[in-house]
Amino acid sequence: DAKTTQPTSMDCAEGRAANLPCNHSTISGNEYVYWYRQIHSQGPQYIIHGLKNNETNEMASLIITEDRKSSTLILPHATLRDTAVYYCIVRVAQGGTYKYIFGTGTRLKVLA
């Protein structure tokens, strides 16, 4: 079972910041939070990941609460091309590797 819960869908106006929340209340101390997105008919695209500190790259910012039980992905200026399903994943150590256990994600629609 996925260790994350996300809203099923969200809308955001073009040019505005999109804030996508994720709850991961059972996360363990050494488990990373990863975010991917999947645009229709494509494979998941890596966005960003973090352990406990906030992270920023050219695509997005990741804010992780101090207790690590939740996080927020921020797309600072959403465009129509950001319309996609966004997956928040807790990477777990299992079976000799680190596994992604996907939930059903948040379907973000950016509106013109």
Added chain:
Amino acid sequence: GAGVSQTPSNKVTEKGKYVELRCDPISGHTALYWYRQSLGQGPEFLIYFQGTGAADDSGLPNDRFFAVRPEGSVSTLKIQRTERGDSAVYLCASSLTNFETQYFGPGTRLLVL
């Protein structure tokens, strides 16, 4: 640089037939993963290779599914006696090591009639 590639992009087959799906990982990536994604769902783990060996095949649904990676690079997912329920998108991902970020290919859309 080149990303993960998968062929074919689409495959239509008849119930009972055998299919092979191919994955070319990013050059130098030692870890390779196969996932299956049904409509409206997130990807589900099938199998993980470290080098040539299948280190974890716990996600394969039954013994009709098998995967190989003979030279530690290209991998083939093989499905015998296909069933309509096997229809899904099959995704491949690779990472430099099993600790690093996974990068996904575009997937193969399999339709079993």
